[in-house]
Amino acid sequence: MLNKSIVAAGLLLAGTASVHAAEYQVTPVAEGLAYPWSLAFLPDGGMLVTERAGRLRLINAAGELQAEPISGVPQAFVNSQAGLMGLALAPDFAKSGELFLSYACGTAEANHTCLASARFNGSALENTQEIFRVEPAKKGSAHYGGRIAFLADDTLLLTLGDGFDYREQAQNTANHLGSIVRLNRDGSAPQDNPFVGEQGAQPALYSIGHRNVQGLVVDADTGRVFSHEHGPRGGDEINLIEAGKNYGWPKITYGIDYDGAQISPYTELPGLEQPLLHWTPSIAPSGMTLYRGELFPQWQGNLLVSALAGKEVRRVMLKGNQVAEQESLFKELGVRFRDVRTGPDGALYLLTDSANGSVLRVTPTN
Template identity: 45%
Template sequence: MLLRFTLCLLLCFTLAPLPRASPLKVEIVHQGLVHPWGLAFLPGGDLLVSERPGRLLRISADGQRHPVAGLPEIAAEGQGGLLDLAQDEQGWLYFSYSEPGPGGSSTAVARARLQDDRLVSLQPLFSQRPKVSGGAHFGSRLVLGSDGLLYITLGDRFHYRDQAQRLDNHLGKTVRLNRDGSVPHDNPFIHTRGALPEIWSLGHRNMQGAAWRPVARQFWAHEHGPQGGDEVNLIERGNNYGWPRVSFGEEYGGGKIGEGGSAPGLTGPLKVWVPSIAPSGMLFHSGNHYPQWQDKLFIGALRGQKLVELTLAGDSIIAERALLTERGERIRTIKEGPDGALYLLTDSAAGKLLRVAP
């Protein structure tokens, strides 16, 4: 842990972006989407896109939109709404959303099957506890690991940040579940008195990007920092990533947060951005179609309005390149398509689906 943190200090703040790569080919696949958030590929070439206000669309290969019915009740407020999508090999569609209930709302996850533009066989899998008021910091990304498990990132809900250090709630945590929603027997806190058994890691702020790294079978995530201090982390079993005891950001009114950038017993980030780029979306490319992208880590930026390409050596980030800066668009989501290209969702009231290839 100390070596990782030392490498971060040496690399994260000092690496200048490399010169721009060869031009990328960018195509607009679809446009006119209202704050799109999640993306999934269907057999036959159709796509599913979630819009944050609470709509799920099937976009057919000819570009036609087909609303999908059968969603549960959604609290579309602030950063909440219909959020991430993921599809497994058995045809289950997993989706995250802000769920209303007594006390406010919380991030929830369900799965269903798609039949004739309707969700059927709906199964609630998870509901963040507790429900609280406010419309900020819901997370959330869904990662289907090659280990057969479901990983969920959860925000601290902004006003409740101190709860990220407690194990009796899901605020500011990642969660690890079997794909049917049951708790794996080897979760780290399953035998800890007072702890919620779904918790995989703690001490997070607002994780809007997460990815499975195929070559290493690892779960990674990034999170927003306050006024700087965005982080990229390798999420490991039972680790505490520090928020709000430590942060490289600062209070919105100015001033240090907690104990500064590090403290004993806490896991330090592999990458930090100061000032903030507001990261969202995250992908390790498999490289099957484009070997030059093998194991590259791609991250979208909302405030930074760019696509970030990170090069790794082992678990260290050794180089950073900024791409698509000329477009001036907030990048919300990144997925690798069946053709190996990157598919990006841009976040606005007139959002786009872009296809990006070398």
């Protein structure tokens, strides 16, 4: 249990000329969360946190975790990686109260990634309804994706996974597996989606060829969309997402199978996109933010990637659309990180991945 502030500094991984490790302090905000998965900041200064176990929790503006979970949450299929996952507030949340939740739904024999909309009235969810369901159903309880982010036109992106045992389907536009989809707020597919009009293709598809996308950021300044996904053994990726593009899985990969078998002899092929960055060995990237706060000016415009296996947050410095340098942060805490968010106060907020998970707040030491 983390019960006091921890003062530490980042460990530099690559380059020294233009990078200086930031000194920071880490303070627990809330503890006792069952595998917290996603975090959203409320206009009143509070926070909502999803627990993979199927609960939505409220931390009020005073920083107090409310004992009772929020009611009205859709029923999730909870097993292994399956459960309640992503959370995003609508751009007009302050007026509409609308939010969106991703979750596994169904049974062990037939389940999907699902998306629901609801209205938060300050204490409970109202008008909760499923608005999108990945097709087809699959067996098992792995690789759901689950991150949600809004584009400037008020449509939303939902990241998905390949279902683990269904990886070849990531190249099949007749289903949603291994893709990122773009949806209207009612769950319908926008008519200008890139695969609309392609015979047999799912109209919701935005990009294909993904393995298990659990990081998603829309740069409000430029409109760029960044995602990251888990590789198998090695080959974790950060990608710059463009409508209609194919990101290659499993035709190309920088990783191998967990038993050491080759998945593909190719790391690149014509017509398939290359990642901006790939990690071998895997760090297991699990969440991402683009820092635009004021507390850490040296992080301005950097991607910060939470990692499970790496037990770190990887700071990725960009030069245009290229990766310039990296830095490893928070390894001294020795915990698995599920998500990382930039708070409205400019602090960095971290979710730790455990049965007794925490929300942590990172601020400068000075």
